[in-house]
Amino acid sequence: MATTQVPGTESGELDSARIARGAEARDAGTTISTVSLSRETLDEADARAREIEQQLTDDERFSLIFSVMGHVPGGLAGPRDPRIPEDLENMSAGYTPGVPRLGIPAIQSSDASMGITNPGYRPDDKGATAFPSLIALGASFNPQLVREGGEAIAREARIRGFNVQLAGGCNLARDPRNGRNFEYFSEDPYLSAVLAAEQVNGIQSQGVVSTLKHYTLNCNETNRHWLDALIDPVAHRESDLLTFQIAIERSQPGSIMSGYNKINGEYAGGNRHLLNDVLKDAWGYKGWVMSDWGATLGWEFALNGLDQESGAQADRVMWGKEPFTSDLKEAYTSGKLPKERLSDMVRRILRSLFAVGADNWGSAPPVDMDRHDAVALEGARQGIVLLKNDGVLPLASDAPLKIAVIGGYAQQGVISGTGSGAVSPVGGFAGVIKIGGAGVMGKHRNLFLFAPSPLEELKKAFPKAQFDFDPGYTPAEAALTAKRCDVVIAFGIRVEGEGFDSVDLSLPWGQDAVIDAVATANPNTIVVVETGNPVSMPWRDKVRAILEAWYPGQSGARAIADVLAGRVNPSGRLPITFPESLAQTPRPELPGLGTPWGSAVTIDYNEGAEIGYRWFAKKGAKPMFAFGHGLSYTTFEYSDLKVSGGETVTASFDVKNVGKHAGADVPQLYLTDAAGEKRMRLLGFERVTLEPGENRRITLGADPRLLARFDGEVGKWSIAEGAHQVAIGKSAADLVLRGDTYLSARQFGV
Numbered sequence: 001m002a003t004t005q006v007p008g009t010e011s012g013e014l015d016s017a018r019i020a021r022g023a024e025a026r027d028a029g030t031t032i033s034t035v036s037l038s039r040e041t042l043d044e045a046d047a048r049a050r051e052i053e054q055q056l057t058d059d060e061r062f063s064l065i066f067s068v069m070g071h072v073p074g075g076l077a078g079p080r081d082p083r084i085p086e087d088l089e090n091m092s093a094g095y096t097p098g099v100p101r102l103g104i105p106a107i108q109s110s111d112a113s114m115g116i117t118n119p120g121y122r123p124d125d126k127g128a129t130a131f132p133s134l135i136a137l138g139a140s141f142n143p144q145l146v147r148e149g150g151e152a153i154a155r156e157a158r159i160r161g162f163n164v165q166l167a168g169g170c171n172l173a174r175d176p177r178n179g180r181n182f183e184y185f186s187e188d189p190y191l192s193a194v195l196a197a198e199q200v201n202g203i204q205s206q207g208v209v210s211t212l213k214h215y216t217l218n219c220n221e222t223n224r225h226w227l228d229a230l231i232d233p234v235a236h237r238e239s240d241l242l243t244f245q246i247a248i249e250r251s252q253p254g255s256i257m258s259g260y261n262k263i264n265g266e267y268a269g270g271n272r273h274l275l276n277d278v279l280k281d282a283w284g285y286k287g288w289v290m291s292d293w294g295a296t297l298g299w300e301f302a303l304n305g306l307d308q309e310s311g312a313q314a315d316r317v318m319w320g321k322e323p324f325t326s327d328l329k330e331a332y333t334s335g336k337l338p339k340e341r342l343s344d345m346v347r348r349i350l351r352s353l354f355a356v357g358a359d360n361w362g363s364a365p366p367v368d369m370d371r372h373d374a375v376a377l378e379g380a381r382q383g384i385v386l387l388k389n390d391g392v393l394p395l396a397s398d399a400p401l402k403i404a405v406i407g408g409y410a411q412q413g414v415i416s417g418t419g420s421g422a423v424s425p426v427g428g429f430a431g432v433i434k435i436g437g438a439g440v441m442g443k444h445r446n447l448f449l450f451a452p453s454p455l456e457e458l459k460k461a462f463p464k465a466q467f468d469f470d471p472g473y474t475p476a477e478a479a480l481t482a483k484r485c486d487v488v489i490a491f492g493i494r495v496e497g498e499g500f501d502s503v504d505l506s507l508p509w510g511q512d513a514v515i516d517a518v519a520t521a522n523p524n525t526i527v528v529v530e531t532g533n534p535v536s537m538p539w540r541d542k543v544r545a546i547l548e549a550w551y552p553g554q555s556g557a558r559a560i561a562d563v564l565a566g567r568v569n570p571s572g573r574l575p576i577t578f579p580e581s582l583a584q585t586p587r588p589e590l591p592g593l594g595t596p597w598g599s600a601v602t603i604d605y606n607e608g609a610e611i612g613y614r615w616f617a618k619k620g621a622k623p624m625f626a627f628g629h630g631l632s633y634t635t636f637e638y639s640d641l642k643v644s645g646g647e648t649v650t651a652s653f654d655v656k657n658v659g660k661h662a663g664a665d666v667p668q669l670y671l672t673d674a675a676g677e678k679r680m681r682l683l684g685f686e687r688v689t690l691e692p693g694e695n696r697r698i699t700l701g702a703d704p705r706l707l708a709r710f711d712g713e714v715g716k717w718s719i720a721e722g723a724h725q726v727a728i729g730k731s732a733a734d735l736v737l738r739g740d741t742y743l744s745a746r747q748f749g750v
């Protein structure tokens with residue numbers, strides 16, 4: 001079985017020729033390397049920002065600290081904002097006029113993390129590469145591949161004149177109902193941080209500023225503008241904040257976008273503690289904080305750490321507020337907003353533009369759409385998780401099988417998530433089915449389909465097979481088709497997206513009943529699921545294999561067919577725990593579900609830092625499929641674990657492919673016990689591709705903060721003295737090798 005790889009993505013080596021400038025850092029002992037902007041580049045950018053800022057007039061300063069949305073007929077932005085020049089070809093989510101006399105470019109920002117979106121701002125745009133959802137890339141556990149995707153997205157941004165990409169979604173998947181989990185990488189702080197950092201590094205290496213979002217604890221969509229997310233501040237530092245902290249350190253993103261919700265009573269965009277005390281003071285973040293669109297409730301946000309109001313018209317729609325600059329100007333004149341703070345806001349923006357060279361673009365690097373498609377395809381292949389396989393897969397590609405393909409619009413395409421991150425591919429969607437719903441995002445809630453369809457790709461992958469398609473309209477009808485075939489490939493889909501949480505873990509439109517009926521009619525049933533979150537799969541014991549394909553992007557159908565036919569050996573691992581039911585999760589009931597748009601909601605994230613697999617370990621509960629789980633067509637064995645201590649834990653072990661096929665594995669290093677306290681933490685991972693019989697020694701070192709507790713009193717991390725037990729696992733619930741080492745007590749900042 002041959003797997004097709006994008007050159008450079010599997011080697012663990014970065015192609016330095018593609019990186020304009022940068023410093024390479026390696027984690028102690030791991031082979032995950034990162035290349036971000038160098039210290040010299042950042043220092044130069046700082047110095048230039050200081051010098052240029054001094055030459056600005058106050059009017060110019062004020063014009064730089066807010067952005068307006070491009071005009072869409074009938075859209076949120078209302079009439080075209082006069083600041084947007086008549087001859088501007090590509091409008092997008094944000095426009096801020098530049099200051100040409102000082103070489104400051106106009107700032108144009110575009111969504112998002114899965115490609116360049118086109119929500120009607122650019123009627124002539126021919127479409128962009130629609131990459132897999134971030135949760136699919138999370139399942140690849142492949143930082144280099146995420147980086148390649150970031151580079152490709154930035155190249156497509158540049159040819160449209162966009163110098164800020166609103167990518168880098170790194171909220172933690174705390175709740176399997178969250179509508180936006182598909183825009184985030186995982187439930188784990190370290191995995192999410194490493195991957196988000198590589199997306200930022202990829203984007204910024206091409207001269208485009210990247211963003212990490214949504215700072216922070218923006219973990220549910222239910223009435224998100226009125227949502228107060230409560231969390232213990234110490235647990236927050238050890239989870240969602242640690243994600244941002246590590247991602248910032250590894251990538252120096254030019255901007256951070258705050259979220260819509262409140263955190264412990266203060267709106268994210270004006271949360272003095274999180275923005276000033278933590279982000280800027282404790283961590284020394286020097287880029288700019290932009291608000292989310294329609295999330296600036298008052299000029300005081302500027303005092304509390306917000307540097308730029310985004311999509312100013314959305315604040316008018318949401319809160320009836322004029323852009324905050326008018327109030328800010330008044331505050332400035334009356335001395336309530338110090339001159340130094342205004343200058344600081346502007347310097348941060350300039351520094352980030354200068355650091356990536358957005359003021360000095362020259363000609364855009366060439367865009368090779370075929371290559372970008374290859375990156376998208378590789379992301380889909382590496383992100384697909386084989387959840388269950390009793391040996392039925394891979395299906396023999398040369399057998400004259402009668403295959404029933406059922407449901408999920410599999411005759412038309414693969415689906416995507418909805419909301420501001422949805423990308424329209426080259427040639428347009430294969431179909432758009434309007435779903436609708438409440439609130440400002442209701443009219444954007446659509447089922448989007450990308451061609452080619454799974455049915456088409458399956459026909460290519462199984463040239464001798466005979467296909468029978470049934471739309472899965474009713475269980476009885478689907479069962480009739482299933483009965484007359486040798487094998488059934490049933491598709492289950494669920495549209496998730498911005499502005500909505502799912503009510504439960506079922507598949508909509510009666511699909512669970514359809515799958516159940518076809519599995520009853522034909523015991524050779526394989527299910528392919530396209531979702532942004534775990535689903536309950538009540539039929540799982542009746543089917544022979546299950547593939548979680550997520551929202552796999554424009555080349556997803558090909559990737560699905562490749563895995564089913566064994567042309568690609570599946571290697572994705574779950575970046576989110578699949579519970580047996582919501583009863584196993586920290587919040588069986590989601591506060592606010594069912595309340596009308598505009599209702600105040602409080603969600604207490606009282607699981608603290610014990611998210612996902614950590615929660616299951618704490619409760620001793622067994623999930624349906626654990627974090628890190630994913631099957632392969634070959635078998636890997638681990639042996640010879642050596643663990644050493646000192647400043648941190650370092651673990652070395654052998655991974656061997658003892659099966660018959662080449663394939664990639666993702667061994668995971670977990671902390672299981674810290675000086676007598678049971679504590680489950682992913683400390684490291686490595687994606688490794690091995691030929692049959694090949695053995696590789698892997699060494700993984702841990703970020704010491706993952707071994708520590710944050711001491712809120714002194715603002716430091718502290719490691720407890722004693723034996724620290726670790727394990728090498730195939731998942732958080734399948735720990736294969738165990739070892740321990742002694743760590744001495746120590747405290748450290750930041």
Ligand code: BGC
Pocket residue numbers: 093111112166213292293420
């Ligand atoms: C989303 C952001 C997005 C922004 C601009 C908001 O609705 O929350 O993620 O970047 O819109 O489109």
